[in-house]
Amino acid sequence: MKSEATPLLRLEQIGFAYADGQPVLHGIDLQLAAGQFHCLLGRSGCGKTSLLKLAAGLLLPSSGRVLWRGEPVRGPLREVAFVFQRPTLLDWLSVLDNVLLPISLKQRVTQADRELAQHWLQRLGLAEQAQRRPSQLSGGQQSRVAVARAWMQQPALLCMDEPFAALDALTREELQQDLLAVCAEQGSTVLFVTHDLSEAAFLGDQVSLLDRGRLQAQLQVGAERPRSADWRDADSFHAQCAHLRRQLERTR
Numbered sequence: 001m002k003s004e005a006t007p008l009l010r011l012e013q014i015g016f017a018y019a020d021g022q023p024v025l026h027g028i029d030l031q032l033a034a035g036q037f038h039c040l041l042g043r044s045g046c047g048k049t050s051l052l053k054l055a056a057g058l059l060l061p062s063s064g065r066v067l068w069r070g071e072p073v074r075g076p077l078r079e080v081a082f083v084f085q086r087p088t089l090l091d092w093l094s095v096l097d098n099v100l101l102p103i104s105l106k107q108r109v110t111q112a113d114r115e116l117a118q119h120w121l122q123r124l125g126l127a128e129q130a131q132r133r134p135s136q137l138s139g140g141q142q143s144r145v146a147v148a149r150a151w152m153q154q155p156a157l158l159c160m161d162e163p164f165a166a167l168d169a170l171t172r173e174e175l176q177q178d179l180l181a182v183c184a185e186q187g188s189t190v191l192f193v194t195h196d197l198s199e200a201a202f203l204g205d206q207v208s209l210l211d212r213g214r215l216q217a218q219l220q221v222g223a224e225r226p227r228s229a230d231w232r233d234a235d236s237f238h239a240q241c242a243h244l245r246r247q248l249e250r251t252r
């Protein structure tokens with residue numbers, strides 16, 4: 001019998017190598033409880049995306065195991081939604097139909113599905129854009145559509161791979177703020193890849209710092225939720241960033 005304390009996701013001593021045989025990840029232990037926001041932080045090429053794919057069952061480990069609700073993962077997890085750096089929207093569909101895509105690929109779209117999609121578009125400030133094509137939107141708006149589409153799936157875990165990295169600094173901060181607000185409303189569990197330490201400090205409850213495929217440190221971010229935009233100006237936020245920077249500087 002699984003205890004109440006079974007984490008949603010547990011990675012045990014994960015090692016991974018791609019087909020070319022080069023090891024990419026070594027002995028990673030990580031766990032994620034329901035409702036947590038966990039950031040994977042590290043320099044380019046340290047293995048963040050590979051770890052995210054392993055967590056979602058898109059890759060299988062070479063050694064160790066991934067447990068989802070206490071059960072070994074053997075393939076892609078259906079309860080997981082992904083948001084990538086590029087929004088990957090289909091330009092021959094309207095914004096609304098892009099948001100509905102996870103549903104329309106599986107079954108006939110109902111009126112309730114349309115209402116839910118409209119809800120997410122409205123929640124992310126895109127109500128006016130529903131009938132436009134993705135190419136008619138700004139980069140920030142396209143990222144919002146990708147986030148709305150992920151929420152349509154009502155995922156138990158949201159995996160995000162540098163979703164805001166291509167955006168300008170202010171738009172990125174607005175999206176981070178909106179993401180936190182929706183996560184708080186939904187009680188979402190998020191695994192979020194970034195190489196931006198201030199993004200990790202602002203969003204994460206925990207930050208796992210990766211260095212050349214190894215977990216170098218795991219840090220708790222001591223700030224309470226909800227975190228407002230004002231927190232970015234607070235001494236405690238700057239202290240978190242400075243702490244992460246010192247840890248990151250130890251990596252190469």
Ligand SMILES: Nc1ncnc2c1ncn2[C@@H]1O[C@H](COP(=O)(O)OP(=O)(O)OP(=O)(O)O)[C@@H](O)[C@H]1O
Nearest residue numbers: 018019020024043044045046047048049050051195
């Ligand atoms: N399909 C693949 N086949 C072989 N090696 C790969 C493949 N994908 C990634 N790698 C290698 O695995 C290592 C980790 O890559 P990964 O994309 O996980 O890092 P990352 O930290 O997400 O990088 P970035 O921040 O630049 O996106 C790199 O050395 C990369 O070259």
